[in-house]
Amino acid sequence: MYDFKSIKLDKNQSQHLYIQLYKKIKELILQGHLMEEERLLPVRKMAKTLEVNNVTVVKAYEILEKEGLVYKRIGSGTYIAKELPQELNNEDDISKHQASVKNQLMEQGHVKVEKNMINFASATPSAELFPVEDFKRVLNEVLDRDKGHAFDYQEGKGYYPLRSVLNKYIKHYGIEADTESIQIISGAQQGIDIISKALINYGDYVVIESPSYTGAMAAFHSRGAKIIDIPLQKDGLDLETLEKKIKIYKPRFIYVMPNFQNPTGISYSISKKKEILNICKRHNIYIVEDDYLSDLDFNSNDSTTLKKLDNHEIVIYVKSFSKIFMPGLRLGFLVIPSKLHHNLLMAKHTTDISTSGLLQRAFELYLNKGIWQKHLAYMEEQYKERFLLMEESINQYFPKYVDCQLPLGGVNFWLKLPKGFSSNKLYERAVKENVIFAPGNLFFMGNQDEGYFRLSIASVNPSEIKYGIKLLGNLIGEYIDNKEELRKDITIKPIL
Numbered sequence: 001m002y003d004f005k006s007i008k009l010d011k012n013q014s015q016h017l018y019i020q021l022y023k024k025i026k027e028l029i030l031q032g033h034l035m036e037e038e039r040l041l042p043v044r045k046m047a048k049t050l051e052v053n054n055v056t057v058v059k060a061y062e063i064l065e066k067e068g069l070v071y072k073r074i075g076s077g078t079y080i081a082k083e084l085p086q087e088l089n090n091e092d093d094i095s096k097h098q099a100s101v102k103n104q105l106m107e108q109g110h111v112k113v114e115k116n117m118i119n120f121a122s123a124t125p126s127a128e129l130f131p132v133e134d135f136k137r138v139l140n141e142v143l144d145r146d147k148g149h150a151f152d153y154q155e156g157k158g159y160y161p162l163r164s165v166l167n168k169y170i171k172h173y174g175i176e177a178d179t180e181s182i183q184i185i186s187g188a189q190q191g192i193d194i195i196s197k198a199l200i201n202y203g204d205y206v207v208i209e210s211p212s213y214t215g216a217m218a219a220f221h222s223r224g225a226k227i228i229d230i231p232l233q234k235d236g237l238d239l240e241t242l243e244k245k246i247k248i249y250k251p252r253f254i255y256v257m258p259n260f261q262n263p264t265g266i267s268y269s270i271s272k273k274k275e276i277l278n279i280c281k282r283h284n285i286y287i288v289e290d291d292y293l294s295d296l297d298f299n300s301n302d303s304t305t306l307k308k309l310d311n312h313e314i315v316i317y318v319k320s321f322s323k324i325f326m327p328g329l330r331l332g333f334l335v336i337p338s339k340l341h342h343n344l345l346m347a348k349h350t351t352d353i354s355t356s357g358l359l360q361r362a363f364e365l366y367l368n369k370g371i372w373q374k375h376l377a378y379m380e381e382q383y384k385e386r387f388l389l390m391e392e393s394i395n396q397y398f399p400k401y402v403d404c405q406l407p408l409g410g411v412n413f414w415l416k417l418p419k420g421f422s423s424n425k426l427y428e429r430a431v432k433e434n435v436i437f438a439p440g441n442l443f444f445m446g447n448q449d450e451g452y453f454r455l456s457i458a459s460v461n462p463s464e465i466k467y468g469i470k471l472l473g474n475l476i477g478e479y480i481d482n483k484e485e486l487r488k489d490i491t492i493k494p495i496l
């Protein structure tokens, strides 16, 4: 008989005790610690053993029963089901996916960039776009003004004047928050990591888009989360599947990029943005919104964030500046629902105590002096030129059977070779010609190569785009035209 005393529930956690208990028992069943037909402790005995009240146990058993994991025998008690529901039998697939995340990260490191390469792989701006001189001036001003204080530990939430100016900044995006809700982070990646640290218990489920940002998948995985990926449609997540999966897995949160998603460039329709909020509100689930790019809106005119639409404090907003400023600064911020302030602050503290005070102070001056607006306008102009050139070059040089949904903004173009062709093979050929891109398998949990690839405009200068796309177009043509036997599978679709 399993020793139920070893189940630990945390009364200080924001998650209800009955949900915690339901998840623990489910985990024990899935891991084989509780066997079919084994009897769970009667309600009162379980409640006494775990020092919770009877209702907690009753509610946990009810959810387990609803999911078909246990059943009741009248007058006898609650037993583990003889057969697990089909939906849960794909747990094996889930673990396989988890294992492949590590490989993906390693593979990501494989996209090696040599100096003479045309780099469509990196989604971070090239160094010649960095405002070095302007930043040098604000750094010097901070050092003259604050002297040694610039090198003190900063408060964990972040330098107050910076949080305050950021609060004004997000009002331009329609986000209403108080300064206390703003947490400075050392880059969005750290934000995602501390959210995971604060919210995920080993074995919890997290829902993501498929494909998704590799760095986030790796962070969730490192905290022991089981990741459920849901296919993206042209206008955002498949909502029917989302709600179904939420009902089955009761995830801790869903992680989404509603504007110019990485890697697909997809933007959610406004109706999907609203509906996702409704679904998550209905099921009491947080949404982690990664806004790494909504500033670069070239065609949509509606890069509304979920945070702007969030009336119920369920969105944790993550903002990175890496794509529009200097990634090596390692600065970003979160806007956090009030219930989570404390937990996230604790997670931040145990990670790095605080983000560099010197850089926060310099960035505050940079924003307050209005240099930021000038820089943003400059970056928009630079990226727009590249964006239009890319669109034109793909239209001109790529065979028509390469599929692409034109993004409405951002820096990524997501393309697909005809069925049966591998983007990894294309990559191998392209590297030999000194052109690189990001093969699509990097962004899928299962690491599958279905012919997708991502081209980014962030690190290529305009003079390289036409040449690079023409070369890639020729390589695609050669690769595909040499495979006569596969040509019958090709669906000819007009591009863009």
Ligand SMILES: Cc1ncc(COP(=O)(O)O)c(C=O)c1O
Pocket (backbone or CB within 6 Å): 123, 186, 187, 188, 189, 190, 213, 215, 257, 262, 290, 292, 319, 320, 321, 322, 327, 331, 332
């Ligand atoms: C979608 C997404 N989120 C977060 C990050 C991490 O950003 P940061 O440099 O601010 O940590 C990246 C970096 O590539 C990204 O693509």
